[in-house]
Amino acid sequence: MTLDHLPRFPLASLPTPVHPLERLSLLLGGPLVLVKRDDLTGLALGGNKTRKLEFLIGDALAGGADTVITAGATQSNHCRQTAAAAARAGLQCHLVLGGSPPEAPTGNLLLDGLLGASVHWAGPDRRGETMTDVAVELRGRGRKVYVIPYGGSNEVGATGYVVAMGEFCRQMAEREQTVDLIVFATSSGGTQAGLVVGARAFGFSGQILGISVDKVERGAPTYERELTALAAATSERIGLGARHGEDDFWVDYDYVGDGYGILMERERDAIGLMARTEGMLLDPVYTGKAMGALMDMIRRGLIGPSKTVLFWHTGGGPALFAYAEGLTGGITRHNGART
Ligand SMILES: Cc1ncc(COP(=O)(O)O)c(C=O)c1O
Structure with missing residues:
Protein backbone atom coordinates (compact mmCIF):
# COMPACT_ATOMS: atom_id res chain seq x y z
CA MET A 1 0.00 0.00 0.00
CA ASN A 48 9.99 8.52 17.54
CA LYS A 49 8.12 11.83 17.31
CA THR A 50 10.04 12.83 14.20
CA ARG A 51 8.16 10.19 12.20
CA LYS A 52 4.82 11.56 13.43
CA LEU A 53 5.90 15.13 12.80
CA GLU A 54 6.61 14.47 9.13
CA PHE A 55 2.85 14.05 8.70
CA LEU A 56 1.75 16.63 11.29
CA ILE A 57 3.95 19.40 9.90
CA GLY A 58 2.96 18.32 6.36
CA ASP A 59 -0.68 18.75 7.36
CA ALA A 60 0.00 22.11 9.06
CA LEU A 61 1.74 23.47 5.97
CA ALA A 62 -0.96 22.13 3.66
CA GLY A 63 -3.54 24.04 5.72
CA GLY A 64 -1.57 27.30 5.57
CA ALA A 65 -0.49 27.41 9.24
CA ASP A 66 2.32 29.74 10.35
CA THR A 67 2.41 28.58 13.99
CA VAL A 68 2.29 25.24 15.81
CA ILE A 69 1.43 24.57 19.44
CA THR A 70 1.94 21.37 21.35
CA ALA A 71 2.27 20.20 24.94
CA GLY A 72 4.19 17.85 27.17
CA ALA A 73 6.20 17.40 30.35
CA THR A 74 9.16 19.63 31.18
CA GLN A 75 11.49 17.04 29.67
CA SER A 76 9.21 16.22 26.71
CA ASN A 77 11.01 14.65 23.77
CA HIS A 78 7.94 15.32 21.66
CA CYS A 79 8.15 19.06 22.37
CA ARG A 80 11.87 19.19 21.58
CA GLN A 81 11.33 17.43 18.25
CA THR A 82 8.32 19.64 17.47
CA ALA A 83 10.44 22.74 18.12
CA ALA A 84 13.09 21.41 15.73
CA ALA A 85 10.53 20.43 13.08
CA ALA A 86 8.91 23.86 13.27
CA ALA A 87 12.29 25.54 12.90
CA ARG A 88 13.01 23.44 9.84
CA ALA A 89 9.62 24.29 8.32
CA GLY A 90 9.84 28.02 9.17
CA LEU A 91 6.91 27.90 11.61
CA GLN A 92 6.62 29.61 14.98
CA CYS A 93 6.50 27.08 17.82
CA HIS A 94 4.74 27.37 21.20
CA LEU A 95 5.15 24.68 23.85
CA VAL A 96 2.79 24.27 26.80
CA LEU A 97 4.90 22.47 29.38
CA GLY A 98 3.91 20.92 32.69
CA GLY A 99 5.79 22.22 35.72
CA SER A 100 7.38 25.58 36.38
CA PRO A 101 10.59 27.15 35.09
CA PRO A 102 13.66 25.55 36.65
CA GLU A 103 16.61 27.64 37.75
CA ALA A 104 18.75 26.31 34.92
CA PRO A 105 17.25 24.57 31.89
CA THR A 106 18.79 21.24 30.98
CA GLY A 107 18.13 18.25 28.71
CA ASN A 108 15.19 18.69 26.34
CA LEU A 109 14.18 22.01 27.89
CA LEU A 110 17.56 23.53 27.14
CA LEU A 111 17.17 22.37 23.53
CA ASP A 112 13.61 23.79 23.26
CA GLY A 113 15.09 27.22 23.93
CA LEU A 114 17.97 26.77 21.49
CA LEU A 115 15.48 25.67 18.83
CA GLY A 116 13.60 28.93 19.22
CA ALA A 117 10.37 27.70 20.84
CA SER A 118 8.30 29.87 23.21
CA VAL A 119 7.49 28.05 26.44
CA HIS A 120 4.20 28.51 28.37
CA TRP A 121 4.30 26.94 31.85
CA ALA A 122 1.19 24.97 32.83
CA GLY A 123 1.90 23.89 36.43
CA PRO A 124 0.42 20.45 37.16
CA ASP A 125 -0.98 20.01 33.62
CA ARG A 126 1.41 18.16 31.33
CA ARG A 127 -1.08 16.80 28.81
CA GLY A 128 -2.03 20.04 27.06
CA GLU A 129 -5.05 20.90 29.21
CA THR A 130 -4.46 24.64 28.62
CA MET A 131 -3.38 24.45 24.97
CA THR A 132 -6.71 25.81 23.76
CA ASP A 133 -6.25 29.02 25.79
CA VAL A 134 -2.84 29.58 24.21
CA ALA A 135 -4.26 28.86 20.74
CA VAL A 136 -7.10 31.36 21.27
CA GLU A 137 -4.66 34.03 22.39
CA LEU A 138 -2.36 33.46 19.41
CA ARG A 139 -5.26 33.45 16.95
CA GLY A 140 -6.40 36.73 18.51
CA ARG A 141 -3.00 38.10 17.51
CA GLY A 142 -3.56 37.00 13.91
CA ARG A 143 -1.47 33.79 13.93
CA LYS A 144 -2.63 30.81 11.86
CA VAL A 145 -2.34 28.15 14.50
CA TYR A 146 -2.09 24.38 14.03
CA VAL A 147 -2.56 22.44 17.26
CA ILE A 148 -0.52 19.25 17.56
CA PRO A 149 -2.07 17.03 20.25
CA TYR A 150 -0.14 15.74 23.26
CA GLY A 151 2.47 13.29 22.02
CA GLY A 152 1.49 13.95 18.39
CA SER A 153 -0.96 11.10 18.82
C1 LIG B 1 11.39 8.42 23.93
C2 LIG B 1 9.93 8.12 23.83
N1 LIG B 1 9.54 6.84 23.72
C3 LIG B 1 8.25 6.49 23.65
C4 LIG B 1 7.25 7.44 23.69
C5 LIG B 1 5.84 6.99 23.65
O1 LIG B 1 5.30 7.13 22.37
P1 LIG B 1 3.75 7.39 22.22
O2 LIG B 1 3.47 8.70 22.89
O3 LIG B 1 3.52 7.42 20.76
O4 LIG B 1 3.01 6.29 22.89
C6 LIG B 1 7.61 8.80 23.80
C7 LIG B 1 6.56 9.82 23.90
O5 LIG B 1 6.79 10.94 24.25
C8 LIG B 1 8.98 9.14 23.87
O6 LIG B 1 9.38 10.42 23.98
Whole structure:
Protein backbone atom coordinates (compact mmCIF):
# COMPACT_ATOMS: atom_id res chain seq x y z
CA MET A 1 0.00 0.00 0.00
CA THR A 2 1.25 3.53 -0.73
CA LEU A 3 0.70 6.61 1.40
CA ASP A 4 2.29 9.03 -1.05
CA HIS A 5 -0.91 11.06 -1.41
CA LEU A 6 -0.79 12.31 2.22
CA PRO A 7 0.90 15.65 2.97
CA ARG A 8 4.35 14.95 4.41
CA PHE A 9 7.28 17.21 5.26
CA PRO A 10 10.58 15.27 5.22
CA LEU A 11 12.40 15.48 8.56
CA ALA A 12 13.79 12.03 9.38
CA SER A 13 16.81 10.09 8.13
CA LEU A 14 15.16 6.88 7.00
CA PRO A 15 15.29 3.95 7.13
CA THR A 16 16.61 3.82 10.68
CA PRO A 17 19.06 0.93 11.22
CA VAL A 18 18.18 -2.50 12.61
CA HIS A 19 20.95 -4.48 14.27
CA PRO A 20 21.39 -7.30 16.77
CA LEU A 21 22.32 -6.70 20.41
CA GLU A 22 24.62 -9.71 20.51
CA ARG A 23 26.37 -8.98 23.78
CA LEU A 24 23.08 -8.34 25.53
CA SER A 25 21.56 -11.60 24.21
CA LEU A 26 24.66 -13.48 25.40
CA LEU A 27 24.60 -11.84 28.80
CA LEU A 28 20.93 -12.62 29.37
CA GLY A 29 21.27 -16.12 27.92
CA GLY A 30 18.01 -15.44 26.17
CA PRO A 31 16.53 -14.89 22.74
CA LEU A 32 18.11 -13.03 19.86
CA VAL A 33 17.42 -9.35 20.57
CA LEU A 34 17.40 -6.92 17.67
CA VAL A 35 16.99 -3.17 17.95
CA LYS A 36 15.36 -0.69 15.57
CA ARG A 37 17.13 2.62 16.07
CA ASP A 38 14.46 5.31 16.00
CA ASP A 39 16.71 7.18 18.41
CA LEU A 40 18.61 7.86 15.19
CA THR A 41 15.81 9.52 13.20
CA GLY A 42 18.22 12.42 13.03
CA LEU A 43 16.27 15.59 13.81
CA ALA A 44 17.79 17.48 16.77
CA LEU A 45 18.92 14.28 18.54
CA GLY A 46 16.16 12.09 17.10
CA GLY A 47 13.33 10.00 18.51
CA ASN A 48 9.99 8.52 17.54
CA LYS A 49 8.12 11.83 17.31
CA THR A 50 10.04 12.83 14.20
CA ARG A 51 8.16 10.19 12.20
CA LYS A 52 4.82 11.56 13.43
CA LEU A 53 5.90 15.13 12.80
CA GLU A 54 6.61 14.47 9.13
CA PHE A 55 2.85 14.05 8.70
CA LEU A 56 1.75 16.63 11.29
CA ILE A 57 3.95 19.40 9.90
CA GLY A 58 2.96 18.32 6.36
CA ASP A 59 -0.68 18.75 7.36
CA ALA A 60 0.00 22.11 9.06
CA LEU A 61 1.74 23.47 5.97
CA ALA A 62 -0.96 22.13 3.66
CA GLY A 63 -3.54 24.04 5.72
CA GLY A 64 -1.57 27.30 5.57
CA ALA A 65 -0.49 27.41 9.24
CA ASP A 66 2.32 29.74 10.35
CA THR A 67 2.41 28.58 13.99
CA VAL A 68 2.29 25.24 15.81
CA ILE A 69 1.43 24.57 19.44
CA THR A 70 1.94 21.37 21.35
CA ALA A 71 2.27 20.20 24.94
CA GLY A 72 4.19 17.85 27.17
CA ALA A 73 6.20 17.40 30.35
CA THR A 74 9.16 19.63 31.18
CA GLN A 75 11.49 17.04 29.67
CA SER A 76 9.21 16.22 26.71
CA ASN A 77 11.01 14.65 23.77
CA HIS A 78 7.94 15.32 21.66
CA CYS A 79 8.15 19.06 22.37
CA ARG A 80 11.87 19.19 21.58
CA GLN A 81 11.33 17.43 18.25
CA THR A 82 8.32 19.64 17.47
CA ALA A 83 10.44 22.74 18.12
CA ALA A 84 13.09 21.41 15.73
CA ALA A 85 10.53 20.43 13.08
CA ALA A 86 8.91 23.86 13.27
CA ALA A 87 12.29 25.54 12.90
CA ARG A 88 13.01 23.44 9.84
CA ALA A 89 9.62 24.29 8.32
CA GLY A 90 9.84 28.02 9.17
CA LEU A 91 6.91 27.90 11.61
CA GLN A 92 6.62 29.61 14.98
CA CYS A 93 6.50 27.08 17.82
CA HIS A 94 4.74 27.37 21.20
CA LEU A 95 5.15 24.68 23.85
CA VAL A 96 2.79 24.27 26.80
CA LEU A 97 4.90 22.47 29.38
CA GLY A 98 3.91 20.92 32.69
CA GLY A 99 5.79 22.22 35.72
CA SER A 100 7.38 25.58 36.38
CA PRO A 101 10.59 27.15 35.09
CA PRO A 102 13.66 25.55 36.65
CA GLU A 103 16.61 27.64 37.75
CA ALA A 104 18.75 26.31 34.92
CA PRO A 105 17.25 24.57 31.89
CA THR A 106 18.79 21.24 30.98
CA GLY A 107 18.13 18.25 28.71
CA ASN A 108 15.19 18.69 26.34
CA LEU A 109 14.18 22.01 27.89
CA LEU A 110 17.56 23.53 27.14
CA LEU A 111 17.17 22.37 23.53
CA ASP A 112 13.61 23.79 23.26
CA GLY A 113 15.09 27.22 23.93
CA LEU A 114 17.97 26.77 21.49
CA LEU A 115 15.48 25.67 18.83
CA GLY A 116 13.60 28.93 19.22
CA ALA A 117 10.37 27.70 20.84
CA SER A 118 8.30 29.87 23.21
CA VAL A 119 7.49 28.05 26.44
CA HIS A 120 4.20 28.51 28.37
CA TRP A 121 4.30 26.94 31.85
CA ALA A 122 1.19 24.97 32.83
CA GLY A 123 1.90 23.89 36.43
CA PRO A 124 0.42 20.45 37.16
CA ASP A 125 -0.98 20.01 33.62
CA ARG A 126 1.41 18.16 31.33
CA ARG A 127 -1.08 16.80 28.81
CA GLY A 128 -2.03 20.04 27.06
CA GLU A 129 -5.05 20.90 29.21
CA THR A 130 -4.46 24.64 28.62
CA MET A 131 -3.38 24.45 24.97
CA THR A 132 -6.71 25.81 23.76
CA ASP A 133 -6.25 29.02 25.79
CA VAL A 134 -2.84 29.58 24.21
CA ALA A 135 -4.26 28.86 20.74
CA VAL A 136 -7.10 31.36 21.27
CA GLU A 137 -4.66 34.03 22.39
CA LEU A 138 -2.36 33.46 19.41
CA ARG A 139 -5.26 33.45 16.95
CA GLY A 140 -6.40 36.73 18.51
CA ARG A 141 -3.00 38.10 17.51
CA GLY A 142 -3.56 37.00 13.91
CA ARG A 143 -1.47 33.79 13.93
CA LYS A 144 -2.63 30.81 11.86
CA VAL A 145 -2.34 28.15 14.50
CA TYR A 146 -2.09 24.38 14.03
CA VAL A 147 -2.56 22.44 17.26
CA ILE A 148 -0.52 19.25 17.56
CA PRO A 149 -2.07 17.03 20.25
CA TYR A 150 -0.14 15.74 23.26
CA GLY A 151 2.47 13.29 22.02
CA GLY A 152 1.49 13.95 18.39
CA SER A 153 -0.96 11.10 18.82
CA ASN A 154 -3.87 11.59 16.47
CA GLU A 155 -4.53 9.82 13.17
CA VAL A 156 -2.22 12.23 11.33
CA GLY A 157 0.76 11.56 13.61
CA ALA A 158 0.12 7.82 13.98
CA THR A 159 0.44 7.51 10.20
CA GLY A 160 4.18 7.94 10.75
CA TYR A 161 4.24 4.60 12.54
CA VAL A 162 2.17 2.87 9.87
CA VAL A 163 4.92 3.89 7.47
CA ALA A 164 7.54 2.79 10.01
CA MET A 165 6.07 -0.70 10.14
CA GLY A 166 6.24 -0.89 6.33
CA GLU A 167 9.90 0.15 6.51
CA PHE A 168 10.60 -2.47 9.18
CA CYS A 169 8.86 -5.26 7.23
CA ARG A 170 11.00 -4.43 4.17
CA GLN A 171 14.15 -4.58 6.32
CA MET A 172 13.16 -7.96 7.72
CA ALA A 173 12.40 -9.29 4.24
CA GLU A 174 15.85 -8.14 3.04
CA ARG A 175 17.50 -9.89 6.01
CA GLU A 176 15.28 -12.95 5.55
CA GLN A 177 14.51 -12.72 9.25
CA THR A 178 11.27 -12.98 11.17
CA VAL A 179 10.50 -11.34 14.49
CA ASP A 180 8.18 -12.94 17.06
CA LEU A 181 7.72 -9.93 19.32
CA ILE A 182 8.21 -6.15 19.16
CA VAL A 183 8.65 -4.33 22.49
CA PHE A 184 8.64 -0.56 23.02
CA ALA A 185 7.52 2.19 25.42
CA THR A 186 3.93 3.39 25.06
CA SER A 187 2.35 6.55 26.43
CA SER A 188 0.15 8.74 24.24
CA GLY A 189 -0.46 5.80 21.91
CA GLY A 190 0.43 7.04 18.43
CA THR A 191 3.39 4.70 18.14
CA GLN A 192 1.45 1.61 19.19
CA ALA A 193 -1.69 2.43 17.18
CA GLY A 194 0.42 3.16 14.10
CA LEU A 195 2.42 -0.06 14.45
CA VAL A 196 -0.74 -2.15 14.86
CA VAL A 197 -2.39 -0.57 11.81
CA GLY A 198 0.90 -0.95 9.92
CA ALA A 199 1.07 -4.63 10.89
CA ARG A 200 -2.32 -5.13 9.23
CA ALA A 201 -1.32 -3.06 6.19
CA PHE A 202 2.05 -4.74 5.61
CA GLY A 203 1.43 -8.25 6.93
CA PHE A 204 3.52 -8.33 10.13
CA SER A 205 2.25 -11.32 12.10
CA GLY A 206 4.37 -11.17 15.28
CA GLN A 207 3.17 -9.78 18.61
CA ILE A 208 3.33 -6.07 19.45
CA LEU A 209 3.81 -5.22 23.13
CA GLY A 210 3.67 -1.69 24.52
CA ILE A 211 5.22 -1.14 27.96
CA SER A 212 3.19 1.55 29.71
CA VAL A 213 5.24 4.32 31.31
CA ASP A 214 2.24 6.16 32.77
CA LYS A 215 0.35 5.89 36.03
CA VAL A 216 -2.09 3.01 36.13
CA GLU A 217 -5.06 5.35 36.60
CA ARG A 218 -5.02 5.74 32.82
CA GLY A 219 -4.52 1.99 32.39
CA ALA A 220 -6.68 -0.83 31.10
CA PRO A 221 -9.27 -0.74 29.69
CA THR A 222 -9.28 3.04 29.10
CA TYR A 223 -5.98 3.09 27.26
CA GLU A 224 -6.86 0.11 25.06
CA ARG A 225 -10.09 1.92 24.17
CA GLU A 226 -8.12 5.03 23.19
CA LEU A 227 -5.71 2.93 21.14
CA THR A 228 -8.58 1.20 19.34
CA ALA A 229 -10.22 4.52 18.44
CA LEU A 230 -6.91 5.95 17.28
CA ALA A 231 -6.19 2.88 15.14
CA ALA A 232 -9.64 3.05 13.56
CA ALA A 233 -9.22 6.73 12.71
CA THR A 234 -5.72 6.12 11.33
CA SER A 235 -6.84 3.15 9.27
CA GLU A 236 -9.67 5.22 7.80
CA ARG A 237 -7.41 8.17 7.04
CA ILE A 238 -4.97 6.06 5.04
CA GLY A 239 -7.77 4.28 3.20
CA LEU A 240 -7.12 0.85 4.73
CA GLY A 241 -10.51 0.62 6.40
CA ALA A 242 -9.43 -2.26 8.68
CA ARG A 243 -11.45 -3.05 11.82
CA HIS A 244 -9.70 -3.00 15.16
CA GLY A 245 -10.76 -4.14 18.62
CA GLU A 246 -9.28 -3.73 22.08
CA ASP A 247 -7.82 -7.25 21.77
CA ASP A 248 -5.44 -5.95 19.09
CA PHE A 249 -3.58 -4.01 21.78
CA TRP A 250 -1.25 -5.69 24.22
CA VAL A 251 -0.12 -3.26 26.93
CA ASP A 252 1.82 -4.23 30.03
CA TYR A 253 1.23 -1.95 33.05
CA ASP A 254 3.44 -3.90 35.45
CA TYR A 255 6.50 -1.74 34.94
CA VAL A 256 5.04 1.72 35.62
CA GLY A 257 6.75 1.72 39.03
CA ASP A 258 6.10 4.92 40.99
CA GLY A 259 4.77 6.66 37.90
CA TYR A 260 5.63 8.78 34.91
CA GLY A 261 9.14 10.15 34.86
CA ILE A 262 10.21 8.63 38.17
CA LEU A 263 13.49 6.82 37.84
CA MET A 264 13.52 3.50 39.68
CA GLU A 265 16.16 0.85 40.24
CA ARG A 266 15.00 -1.19 37.23
CA GLU A 267 15.41 1.71 34.78
CA ARG A 268 18.74 2.65 36.27
CA ASP A 269 19.99 -0.93 35.86
CA ALA A 270 18.70 -1.23 32.29
CA ILE A 271 20.28 2.10 31.29
CA GLY A 272 23.62 1.12 32.85
CA LEU A 273 23.65 -2.40 31.42
CA MET A 274 22.84 -1.27 27.89
CA ALA A 275 25.45 1.46 28.03
CA ARG A 276 28.14 -0.94 29.29
CA THR A 277 27.35 -3.94 27.11
CA GLU A 278 26.25 -2.32 23.84
CA GLY A 279 27.43 1.29 24.02
CA MET A 280 23.80 2.28 23.48
CA LEU A 281 21.99 5.01 25.42
CA LEU A 282 18.46 4.60 26.73
CA ASP A 283 16.45 7.32 28.44
CA PRO A 284 15.15 7.48 32.03
CA VAL A 285 11.43 7.98 31.22
CA TYR A 286 10.55 5.72 28.27
CA THR A 287 13.16 3.38 26.81
CA GLY A 288 14.79 2.67 30.19
CA LYS A 289 11.42 1.40 31.43
CA ALA A 290 10.70 -0.59 28.27
CA MET A 291 14.14 -2.21 28.20
CA GLY A 292 13.95 -2.88 31.95
CA ALA A 293 10.69 -4.71 31.27
CA LEU A 294 12.15 -6.70 28.36
CA MET A 295 15.18 -7.74 30.41
CA ASP A 296 12.92 -8.80 33.26
CA MET A 297 10.73 -10.90 30.96
CA ILE A 298 13.78 -12.60 29.48
CA ARG A 299 15.29 -13.29 32.92
CA ARG A 300 12.01 -14.78 34.12
CA GLY A 301 11.89 -17.06 31.06
CA LEU A 302 8.72 -15.45 29.70
CA ILE A 303 10.44 -15.01 26.34
CA GLY A 304 12.20 -18.24 25.42
CA PRO A 305 15.71 -18.49 23.90
CA SER A 306 14.37 -19.73 20.54
CA LYS A 307 12.47 -16.47 19.95
CA THR A 308 13.57 -13.36 18.10
CA VAL A 309 12.54 -10.13 19.77
CA LEU A 310 12.87 -6.59 18.49
CA PHE A 311 13.33 -3.68 20.85
CA TRP A 312 12.01 -0.58 19.08
CA HIS A 313 14.21 2.21 20.45
CA THR A 314 12.06 5.34 20.50
CA GLY A 315 14.77 7.81 21.55
CA GLY A 316 14.71 10.19 24.52
CA GLY A 317 18.46 10.41 25.21
CA PRO A 318 18.54 14.17 25.93
CA ALA A 319 16.51 13.63 29.13
CA LEU A 320 19.49 11.72 30.58
CA PHE A 321 21.13 15.04 31.40
CA ALA A 322 18.14 16.13 33.50
CA TYR A 323 18.45 12.94 35.58
CA ALA A 324 22.12 13.19 36.47
CA GLU A 325 21.47 12.89 40.20
CA GLY A 326 19.11 9.94 39.83
CA LEU A 327 21.47 8.11 37.52
CA THR A 328 24.29 8.42 39.96
CA GLY A 329 22.43 7.54 43.14
CA GLY A 330 19.25 9.37 44.18
CA ILE A 331 15.81 9.44 42.63
CA THR A 332 14.96 12.28 40.24
CA ARG A 333 11.42 13.16 39.25
CA HIS A 334 10.74 14.34 35.72
CA ASN A 335 10.44 17.98 36.79
CA GLY A 336 13.92 17.84 38.20
CA ALA A 337 12.98 17.75 41.90
CA ARG A 338 14.97 15.34 44.02
CA THR A 339 13.12 13.09 46.44
C1 LIG B 1 11.39 8.42 23.93
C2 LIG B 1 9.93 8.12 23.83
N1 LIG B 1 9.54 6.84 23.72
C3 LIG B 1 8.25 6.49 23.65
C4 LIG B 1 7.25 7.44 23.69
C5 LIG B 1 5.84 6.99 23.65
O1 LIG B 1 5.30 7.13 22.37
P1 LIG B 1 3.75 7.39 22.22
O2 LIG B 1 3.47 8.70 22.89
O3 LIG B 1 3.52 7.42 20.76
O4 LIG B 1 3.01 6.29 22.89
C6 LIG B 1 7.61 8.80 23.80
C7 LIG B 1 6.56 9.82 23.90
O5 LIG B 1 6.79 10.94 24.25
C8 LIG B 1 8.98 9.14 23.87
O6 LIG B 1 9.38 10.42 23.98
